[in-house]
Amino acid sequence: MGLRNASIGNIAASWILMAFLLVGVVNLSAAQDIIPLPQQMTKNGSTFTINKDTKICYEKDLKIHAGLLADMLFPATGWTLETVASDKSQGNSISLSIDESMPPEGYELHVGEKGLKIHGGDAAGVFYGFQTLLQLLPPEIYSKRLQRNISWSIEGVD
Secondary structure (H helix, E strand, O other), X not given: OHHHHHHHHHHHHHHHHHXXXXXXXXXXXXXXXXXXXXXXXOEEEEEEEOOXXXXXXXXXXXXXXXXXXXXXXXXXXXXXXXXXXXXXXXXXXXEEEEOOOOOOOOEXXXXXXXXXXXXXXXXXXXXXXXHHHHHHOOHHHHOOOOOOOOOOEEEEEO
């Protein structure tokens, strides 16, 4: 009988622990539906809007990535965004760069009023940054058809 009571107590404790974990997961996903969940994400109060004049600036090794991002944004926006080889961001731009001090496949995404910067530990990290960028845009960005009357705005994050 003592063994049975201990088992019931363990089961009850397991259910309570699971309930607390589920509440924590619900709270995290309610904050931002980004997959995978970023290690850190702080809203900075600014907004950046992609428009037909937005440029994609890239370091020389990321030319293919810049073209890929432009291709990803084209169907829904209808804009062929200009890609520019430059290690400095220009006004109204998406800037792509590699920061070798970061871990492989890691990335940082900064969104401000004048532009958006994706720094990756390597090219894969930059690509993963694209995935987060797409998830921060309105869901219509995934459409294969031109979407009219959509503001392609992204809430500022660091």
